[in-house]
Amino acid sequence: MENKRYERTNRLAEAPEMTAREADEAFAVCVETVKRNMAYFGSTVPAAASVDGIYPKTANDDWTDGFWTGEMWLSYEETGDSAFKREALASVADFERRMKERVVVDHHDMGFLFSPSCVAAWRLLKREGAMEEEQHESVMNDAAIEQAKRTALAAADNLMGRFQEKGGFFQAWGTAGDPKEYRLIIDCLLNMPLLFWASEVTGNPIYREKAECHIRTAMAHVVRDDYSTYHTYYFDPETGAPVKGITQQGNRNGSIWARGQAWGIYGSALSYGYFHDPEYMRLFDGVTACFMENLPSDLIPYWDFDFNDGSPEPRDSSAAAIAACGLLEMARYVEQEKAGLLISMASKLMKALTDRCLLRDGAPGAGILLHGTYAKRSKENGVNQSGVDEFNLWGDYFYMEALMRMRKDWERYW
Numbered sequence: 001m002e003n004k005r006y007e008r009t010n011r012l013a014e015a016p017e018m019t020a021r022e023a024d025e026a027f028a029v030c031v032e033t034v035k036r037n038m039a040y041f042g043s044t045v046p047a048a049a050s051v052d053g054i055y056p057k058t059a060n061d062d063w064t065d066g067f068w069t070g071e072m073w074l075s076y077e078e079t080g081d082s083a084f085k086r087e088a089l090a091s092v093a094d095f096e097r098r099m100k101e102r103v104v105v106d107h108h109d110m111g112f113l114f115s116p117s118c119v120a121a122w123r124l125l126k127r128e129g130a131m132e133e134e135q136h137e138s139v140m141n142d143a144a145i146e147q148a149k150r151t152a153l154a155a156a157d158n159l160m161g162r163f164q165e166k167g168g169f170f171q172a173w174g175t176a177g178d179p180k181e182y183r184l185i186i187d188c189l190l191n192m193p194l195l196f197w198a199s200e201v202t203g204n205p206i207y208r209e210k211a212e213c214h215i216r217t218a219m220a221h222v223v224r225d226d227y228s229t230y231h232t233y234y235f236d237p238e239t240g241a242p243v244k245g246i247t248q249q250g251n252r253n254g255s256i257w258a259r260g261q262a263w264g265i266y267g268s269a270l271s272y273g274y275f276h277d278p279e280y281m282r283l284f285d286g287v288t289a290c291f292m293e294n295l296p297s298d299l300i301p302y303w304d305f306d307f308n309d310g311s312p313e314p315r316d317s318s319a320a321a322i323a324a325c326g327l328l329e330m331a332r333y334v335e336q337e338k339a340g341l342l343i344s345m346a347s348k349l350m351k352a353l354t355d356r357c358l359l360r361d362g363a364p365g366a367g368i369l370l371h372g373t374y375a376k377r378s379k380e381n382g383v384n385q386s387g388v389d390e391f392n393l394w395g396d397y398f399y400m401e402a403l404m405r406m407r408k409d410w411e412r413y414w
């Protein structure tokens with residue numbers, strides 16, 4: 001364990017942890033919000049980010065829609081209320097339609113879409129069925145399990161079509177093979193568990209092998225020597241040689257985009273969980289320490305670590321929620337002393353998020369976690385600005401997931 005690196009993360013030293021009661025209360029607030037919004041959104045889906053504090057109603061056609069289903073599954077796990085299950089299953093059916101009709105699926109975000117929706121359904125309903133069998137009840141919903149499985153497998157196959165042998169990675173955006181888009185992005189680490197799952201259910205190792213190849217390529221190039229990270233990395237389409245790292249949503253090519261760093265934390269923890277490769281542990285320790293060292297004193301990350309205490313720039317609360325999930329995931333695999341440290345760091349982040357960003361008793365259409373930033377335009381990134389200091393769906397989802405992880409031994413959707 002890189003104790004020395006963590007010792008330098010003194011931003012967290014004096015911060016209070018979250019109590020079990022606070023975590024229970026916060027989760028209850030989330031469940032109320034999901035319930036209110038299920039009524040508000042009906043068969044529509046919240047947009048990726050809110051506008052003036054309210055999510056617009058949209059169709060299932062963005063990379064973020066699986067998070068909304070995931071929020072419903074988490075609420076169902078907590079309450080056992082069949083209303084959540086009914087809506088989540090309707091959403092799984094809509095994901096099957098989306099996959100069949102190929103609605104905005106020509107990109108790499110199959111894991112973000114299909115893990116918290118369809119893989120979650122598959123895992124939860126199978127577990128429910130096993131328990132019911134023990135109780136000699138026969139209400140297992142085989143049809144729903146099959147639908148979730150074939151939809152998630154179709155998504156995994158779709159993602160496999162984006163693997164680039166030259167370079168050894170999954171191409172993020174654009175037409176597969178397009179030389180102008182021949183790059184990976186750090187976020188894609190979260191798409192890899194869909195492929196681990198696909199190997200598990202089919203018995204075919206190819207999904208897992210390509211995922212592991214991608215992870216190795218990504219880690220070798222997006223993680224800089226000081227464990228800060230690039231958002232995206234280009235390769236030569238002719239030779240597969242690494243070309244350059246640049247940002248898409250960060251402030252500068254050489255800066256640290258807070259959410260990208262958080263994807264690195266959670267992505268390396270999940271990778272370690274599947275492969276138990278010490279190299280992934282080393283990277284996790286490094287990217288985690290770098291994230292912690294760059295937090296402002298109130299622990300709510302600025303959207304890019306070019307900014308810190310005193311800056312008027314907006315925050316990205318979602319980055320802290322993602323990081324907390326990664327810390328809690330890695331805590332499952334390490335010895336007691338290190339697990340205690342990781343859980344304590346996660347708890348401090350969650351306490352800060354709860355005190356500063358959790359919206360209680362919001363209006364219909366409002367989200368859970370205030371102060372997220374989807375994309376902020378800068379001189380270098382040229383990105384379309386949206387969702388600045390707003391709710392975003394992944395912030396809401398990962399905040400709930402982290403609370404769930406703090407409160408029970410949770411079987412991951414990833």
Ligand code: GLY
Pocket residue numbers: 187249259374
């Ligand atoms: N995966 C896209 C984002 O984090 O904005």
